[in-house]
Amino acid sequence: MLAFAFDFAARRSVPVHVLHTWGLTALHRPMHPHGEGSKEAEAGKAALGEAVRPCRERFPQVEVQEEATAGRAAGRLVEAAADAGITVVGRRRGRQRLGHLGAVAHAVLHHADCPVAVVPHA
Numbered sequence: 001m002l003a004f005a006f007d008f009a010a011r012r013s014v015p016v017h018v019l020h021t022w023g024l025t026a027l028h029r030p031m032h033p034h035g036e037g038s039k040e041a042e043a044g045k046a047a048l049g050e051a052v053r054p055c056r057e058r059f060p061q062v063e064v065q066e067e068a069t070a071g072r073a074a075g076r077l078v079e080a081a082a083d084a085g086i087t088v089v090g091r092r093r094g095r096q097r098l099g100h101l102g103a104v105a106h107a108v109l110h111h112a113d114c115p116v117a118v119v120p121h122a
Helices: 002-012 039-058 073-081 103-111
Strands: 016-022 064-070 087-091 116-120
Touching: 002 016, 002 039, 002 087, 002 116, 016 039, 016 073, 039 064, 073 087, 073 103, 087 103, 103 116
Parallel strands: 016 064, 087 116
Antiparallel strands: none
């Protein structure tokens, strides 16, 4: 999925905004409304950086904005899609029946204000 997004961006000379989300437990909500500074936030940022690194190396000409934040993936992706030319979402292989999407891809397809590419994870 990331390779698709980076290849798309490289061919069109446009930037990529990579978004990673995680849910907050009830314990974290009062102290960290967005999870900033929490163990989840630091782990999310580190995981995102590691996931994006191979594409950064393969497509050095692509400008990249990485965002790791608390929240529901579908909602955050739909928000980010408001300013996007295209939104790329992943679909896990083998977890759903053929032709069926997960909740995140389904929500983004129905609510994003831009074209959506649904790409199977490798």
